[in-house]
Amino acid sequence: MIFFHLKKKFHKYQIFLTVFFLVWSIRLLWIGLYGVDVPFWDQWDGEADSIYLPILRGDYDLKHLISQHNEHRIFFTRILSIVIFLLNGHWNTVLVMQIQAMIPGAIAGFLAQTFWKINRSYSACLGIAVYFAAPLGTENMLWGFQSQFYFMVLFSVISIYYSSFGESNRKFVLSAFVFSVFAFFNIASGALVAFVISVVSCLKLIFGLSEDKKKTILISISFLLLFVFEIFFTKLPSGHEELHASDYHTYLNSLSLYMGWPGINKIGFGYYIHGFTFSLFFIILIFKREKLKNPYVQYLISLQIWIYAQILLLVYARGGGSEANIANRYLDILSLGPLFTFFILICLLNRKRIILFANLSFLLLSIVFTNRVIREGFIERASLFLQREKMLSVLVTAKRMEAKEKGSSLPFLLAKTPVLELPYPDATRLHMLLTDPLFDKMMPILSYRE
Template sequence: MLNRYSNTTRSVIITIFTFLVVTLSRLYYVGHFAVPLPYWDQWDAEGDFLLRPWIQGTLKLRDLWQPHNEHRIFPTRVLSLIIFEVTGAWNNLTEARFNILLAAAIPALLVWILCRRGELFGIRLLLLVVVIAQFALPFSFENLLIGFQSQFYFLILFTLTSLCLATFRPFHLSTILLVLLLSVLSVLTMASGLLTSLAAACVYLLNWFSNSQKLTAKTLIISILLVSITIGGYLILPQIAANQVYRARNLSDLMSAAGYILSWPIVGTSLPAIVFWLPACIVIPMLMFRKKLTHIDILMAGCFLWSLSQGLAIAYGRGQELTEVASRYTELFSLGLIGNAWFVIRLFEILSNRWFQITLPIYFSVFLYGHITHYSSDMHDIRRNYRLSLMQTANVSMYLQTKDKSFLQKPKWQTPYPDPIRLQHLLDDPTLLKILPTLTSDNKKTASE
């Protein structure tokens, strides 16, 4: 009994610690570098197509899952409406602050499960370093500073929850229904949300394999349903003609882009992809054929497969002459990098050969090196983005005061929307004007903070 209470207390402490570190870190970046002014897609997708019709009473239910580029952002739209109803204002800063809770919930959930299952001890505590780094560092500053990017956090949270349910309670009726629901919600969140159900199906099949049983009708039916959601999600993907030019033209394009993407957070070379993603490819089959797959192994395998498939999807969709990994995509790799770190630790535990055990210091050294070297460029981008945000705020504020169109006819990135005529139309809309945040050029804050 005492051990049980002790384990619960330890689990609570480590989970709260993780949640607070991530929350406080993100609060710092949002507090210093985010601004209230809506940015880019927010003007159309959130302001003109969501909040304005909501206020005017013309918003239809189906509008909540209509395509936005390649995505449907259903939960993001719902969250935007809830925040607006609570605050009465359309404020990017408020949305970005709320997203902190969504983001912090992801590592907190994962750490809680690891602790409650008694899997976070000894050398495995190194995993906590990877978890916190992936959610506390500012590499995904687009998602961090722009409130309208909550779809990334919803997708990761839906995916992790469905993988946990499929791992630990696979055949409870409520679990099956919830996994199916989360899979559908993932499809309605982002285009790559169709991969959530595929990862969940893999978890069900790994559960079956690890139990050394015949493939039951229940496992088969659930897996077929999940794969059907993936296929359905693919069939309803909006076809954006302008995006076709970015797709990989051949296998060479795909492999080159995949190596570049999967090497993140190290840039400029494809070699780190081997260090970051090969461990799971080796250890998962090893554990399968040794019949040593644990429930946590299965969960981490699901995380690995989901992030790997995300990376390959990005490589295909944006693989032609890829020059950089957009910061907004990088959080999709977090679950996979955590999963790989887990399997590096498992390899260290199950093999006594020192040549295999050296993979642990190699993995963590390369991982930490990547984040340490990437941090300076991340902060450079964040400060540059903040300087531009101040310019955008000042230009919009001056237009609202003077109605002088020259304040909107500025070079790219000095206004919060690419089309000055469209931006003027939106700023002149009386409904949107009433809900815009109070805009001031805060001279006390500088981009050098």
């Protein structure tokens, strides 16, 4: 009986499982080729000093789980780090990379399983797998402290799903609210999912799509209040003001950059994608209004509105100073826009042959896109991550100096600045961590680097 029950479950979720394992396996390959087991930048403060050493001392404060890291409250990233650390017995940043690679696999599987219901195409599902397996957000993939970006996307697409399909279902509405809260406790822009659900609920009232107007109004107000609470719950850290788009000129320049992604041969190819997306919106509103009754169409449009909300916030928050260009870690969010546009197009097509051609085209474009990412962006950036081997040798040398009591390793670390040869920009701070009595128990760097 148990076997048949499991077999039935597998058949029900085989699309999810297949896409999940495809994406995870390919990402494990990238990590195996380019991942380096040396903590980098924020990991020393965000993990070593704030999580692992306090746990080993027995004085870890659980309030830290929801405290801010820059603008963000990375609750789920900290939970994941703690679980891996306790189960593994010591800090292994490559292992964290490998585990967090499951999250984009889950996102791809969830979207493939959802879209399968409106587009029963194996080529489209394979296209999604290829799309998410592409090593686009290299920083997130090869840096073991970035799961908050993946968690935010996962919880957001699930929250919007429940809100799109569950206006008359109390459990679905509650699930949408819970996952909306979950999305916030990753990166600050996770708050936008509550705002988008509130706006979409208002649009349902405007276009007469609501089954129960009073309930829709209540949902809109509830999610709007959640959004406002999350905004007030977020404190802007000092020192980040220069990263904001401080005036309209800077904002528009940054917006142009974000909207133009992906740029191909110095052409803002993204402009064409967004133009096509807005054309589809226009067709639906003017000529295909009946399509708005389809909850899958509502879901996809909600996802696109969420993408544009993400872009507008990113442009403001990271549109100036040293991050005026698009940071690599944000590409895992921006890349979702073309994917949602494709499935909106599928919802508007009627003829099977045209749909088949569109699905095959999507698979081909996904392969071409992945190939371009690997050839023109990933290899060069990944090679920079391999430079961490030099940083690792700096750590090992400094630790050996301390272990053999040949004097303080601080002068040696200071000589290795700037950051090119040092995995943390503050040599004095890194020296304090290396000489902590519990460092060897947290990261037995000498024993497993011999």
